[in-house]
Amino acid sequence: MPSHPEGILESSDPTSEENPRTQDHQPDLQKLHIQSSETDSGKASQDSALDNGHDDSGEFVVTMLARSKVEEQGMGTKDASSPLSETGTPLGPPSHRNEDVTADSWRQHRKHVFVLSEAGKPIYSRYGSEEALSSTMGVMMALVSFVQSGDNTIRSVYSDEHTVVFTQRGPLVLVSVSSSRQSEQQLRQELLYVYNQIVSMLTQASITRIFEHKKNYDLRRLLAGSEKILDGLLNLVDSDPSILLSAVHCLPLASSLRDSLSQILQKSITPNLVFSILIAKNQLLTIVQEKTVIEDARLEPSDLHLLLNLIGASSAFQAGEIWTPICLPSFNPDCYFYAYISYLDPPECTVCLVLLSTDKEAFYSVAECKRKIEEAMQTQNALNSIAKAHLYSVSQVGVSDLRHFMYKPFDVPDNHRQLTQFTSPEMEAPYSSEEERMRLLDLYRDMHSRIHSTSRPLKLIYHVAERETLLAWVTSKFELYTCFSPLVTKTCAINAITKLLRWIKKEEDRLFIRYPPKYSTTPNPSKSSKSDAH
Amino acid sequence: MPQATRTKKPDVKVVILGDMNVGKTSLLHRYTERKFKDTISTVGGAFFMKQWGPYNISIWDTAGREQFHGLGSMYCRGAAAVILTYDVTNWQSLAELENRFLSLTDTANADCIFAIVGNKADLTDTRIQGPDTDGEQVDERQPVVTCPTSPAILHKQVSREDAIALYSHVLRYKGLEEKACLPADKMCFETSAKTGYNVDSLFESLFDLVLPSILKKRSEGESSTVDLESPMEVKTNKAGCCS
Structure with missing residues (x-):
């Protein structure tokens, strides 16, 4: 077995002859029952993990699985409590390659991202070194292949505190372990970004070629030095709404x-x-x-x-x-x-x-x-x-009670041919601290996940939270997220949005690239002695 | 004055090659900025211009990662000097020079000169760990990542003799007569980008050595400028990925 995952389950070979890649497109809705029988032993392993500080962090995922219900193929409905009433989790300390992966602080990171190969070889971990995590990743691969051996695809695992999302792209498996309460789709989209960033450095063709050639290839050989680029991407994903809005x-x-x-x-x-x-x-x-x-x-x-x-x-x-x-x-x-x-x-x-x-x-x-x-x-x-x-202040809109907004138009001229854009003012007080900014983004992320819910999509949400009131609205022309002071009334908010939309219309030439220009550089042999060879 | 030199044409091209993490960018950074800082892994290649007396020397700092090998010959095209860099504490980094990087220099000038540079000399030699001639204090609070606890001396894996042996391999590979070329002891350097040890001497002696190449090019007149560009022009009709 050349592609045997390192140090884990013996039963299922992750890369057994049928091509696992094709399963991406086969919705298989069988129910899994792996959680019930394992609960007790899983619980026990969690306890031992707590007792024994040197325990391998591979149990991190096992424990989580034991406490969780497994969902596949998007059939599960997430029953998480809304983060709207909670205070935001502050960002973890800056990422560390040499973090102790057995420490509690490692487990408490808000969002872990792991990339591994089908053979279970670690490729990237957001926190901690890949070597130290090789058995953790082995467990992840075991989960993936175990479910695969039953002709199914593992999509996600939910526990009280964490959402674990799996996605497979070609020979790479990407896993997000998050306590951010984001939706599965959002986390999956982020994993896709991570995959695409890797592709941007290597191309998909060469990744496929490498692993066809040698299934247990250590891709870090090619990606060494690129960890900071992936770290940067994940920080961007957490702190910049561009990726959430795909604009x-x-x-x-x-x-x-x-x-x-x-x-x-x-x-x-x-x-x-x-x-x-x-x-x-x-x-x-x-x-x-x-x-x-x-x-x-x-x-x-x-x-x-x-x-x-x-x-x-x-x-x-x-x-x-x-x-x-x-x-x-x-x-x-x-x-x-x-x-x-x-x-x-x-x-x-x-x-x-x-x-x-x-x-x-x-x-x-x-x-x-x-x-x-x-x-x-x-x-x-x-x-x-x-x-x-520079960015503008929300006060320029001239609507009191409006604290912040994100507006993504669909009606930019020639839109089908051009970049999707959005506009947003600076985040000002009370969202000037890192924590508060993150909290607002979390609120937006939650509104976004509810608007785009696959099971029950919404057009309009008016949400009164503890410290602010939010209104999200999607039409055929735009997608809008607004944040008001908590005392605003519904009528007041709707009037404010009318005013805001009018202001954006007036300013759109300044806020957006309206008519992106083009040029022609088609290679022209007669032009070969051109100006730049002076 | 980077702003001023930027608009000028390069007179000569120097390329730095070597495995990743041997300190290519740090060497160049030490020379141009007089500092050592944590650099991150280079992506592709970075092009710099250095004024050397009346001449403009262009320097390509390349990525050591295999990922960027495809561009290696482009960076080396028409080079007058190639700096082959290894890490004195890492034998493999010397071996890689011969295995992976030497073939990239096929596109360099026929009279291209080669320097073999062993960087990170401060890690194996206490005398180099102290502040160097340029008077900059080494920051002892930030030991190099490879020795996180104490400034312990690492085992030197590559001796000067190994470097000299590589130099003669290079000459043999290029089909050059050893006697007709610059002597090995003049072209093999041990440096420390961290302390600055030998860095100025490396670049400055190399620049001095490429001067004849500049003068030769100048005496050949304007055509030399076209030489640099014309091989690229010819290929412009090569179809790109989106054709």
């Missing part, structure tokens, strides 16, 4: 300024350049794309999030000019683009230019585009204007 946050900018920036990008092109992206303060300023090569394609928000995270997580990017292969999984999971990344305002490094080419040799000609862009921006003093751009 991109643009920096508000006078449309005339945004247009002139777009024009600068539009003019500074070279063959095989496909995307030109300008980012400030980790938010999108403008994006210009090649029109013929990718006529019917567009950059997905998730790909842009991965790209932004890659830039944000890599401090080395701040010096010099970077040239690196990157795969955009939603665009094409099997191929690389070549990304040129450079900051335009050293040493502050807040304005970042990203140019994507399909030609891996194009560094010098793409770098030349950057010089043109830099020059043009200098003559227009654009960096100064960008520096002045």
Whole structure:
């Protein structure tokens, strides 16, 4: 058995001859009964884990399973109490590779994420080293293969405090162990982001090829050094609503300024350049794309999030000019683009230019585009204007009692062809501390999960919580989440939303990229002696 | 003045190669910023320009991870000097230079010079652990991750003789006559990016050694500029992933 999971159950070979990948698409609704018979022994193992500090943390999952009911294929209805009445859990300490995985503090992390191979080999853990967790991951793989051996797919495990979500993508198994009370769909979407970030570094084709070649390959060999990128992604997932909303946050900018920036990008092109992206303060300023090569394609928000995270997580990017292969999984999971990344305002490094080419040799000609862009921006003093751009305050809307909102329109012109965006003001008092900000995001996440519930989707939620009142509303034109002071009345909130929608309409040219421009860089042999080879 | 040099054309290209975690970015960072800081694993390659007297030297700091091997030959194309870096406390990192990295230098100039650099010398030698000539105090409170408890001396796995042996392998691989090339003892360095030991001397002697290459290129006139670019232009019609 070449692919035997390390140190765990003997019974089920996780990669027995039938291809487990195909099971992703086979809804199998048989009920499982593994929990009842194991409860007692599971309980016992939990107790022993508490008694014996050196116990292997592999029991973490076993214990959880023992105390839980197992659900498959989305049939379970989550019966969790709403987090709305609770105070938010503060964020754990910054992640540590060498954390003691037997310590209580390790168990108490709000959200663990594990990535392992089908052979049960650890690939990534958000907290603690993968080596120390190899038996924990072995247990996870045992769960996956045990359920698989019954022609089924494990989806999630619920306990009082934790939700464990499993997902398998190709030869990789991803597991989220969360006490954040997020919905299964939300956690699964986050795992998909983690998978896609790995794909963005390796491509799906090469991951598949590697594991076809050698089932027990240690993927960390290829990902070593990338842990911080995954750590950064998971922090982003927890702290930035962009990923929850699957939309991109643009920096508000006078449309005339945004247009002139777009024009600068539009003019500074070279063959095989496909995307030109300008980012400030980790938010999108403008994006210009090649029109013929990718006529019917567009950059997905998730790909842009991965790209932004890659830039944000890599401090080395701040010096010099970077040239690196990157795969955009939603665009094409099997191929690389070549990304040129450079900051335009050293040493502050807040304005970042990203140019994507399909030609891996194009560094010098793409770098030349950057010089043109830099020059043009200098003559227009654009960096100064960008520096002045910032998020807006909710007070600008002029609606008292409105504390915060997130608005995602569906009616942006040409929407089917362009990036999904959302707008949101700065989080101000009482949401200025890290804890409070997290608490508000948790409230939003809960509203979001109820709006998008698969069993009972809702259009409108008016929720009076202890310290605020929230209203979430989805129509064919937009998705809106608002947060009011706790004393607001329903009529008052509805009037406020009318006012807010009017304000957004008035400001939409500033808040959103309305008409993303395009250019044409189709390779043209007659143009080969062009300007950048001076 | 990075701003000023940025607009200039590079006169010569230097590439730093080596396995991951040997300290390539740290070496360059020590040289350009005069500091040692925790760097994170390099993604792809980073391009820097260094003013050296009247010349612009471009330096490619590359990722050591296998993942980025596909771009290795692109970074090396037309290089006048290649810095092959290993970690003195890690024998495997020296072996990898010959196994994985040497072939990437096929696209370098025919007269490319090679330096073999053993970094992290501070970990094996107490004399190097102290503050170096550039007068910067070593931060003793932050020991290097590989020795978290005390500044214990790690076993030196790669001796200078091993490096010199690699140097002659490199020359043999490139089909060069050892006598016609720069002597090994001049081209093998042991450095510490952490303390700064030997770092300036590495880069500066290398820059001095590539000067003839610059002058040769200059005397060949404008065509040299095109040399750098033309191989890339030819390939522009190569279909990308989305064709």
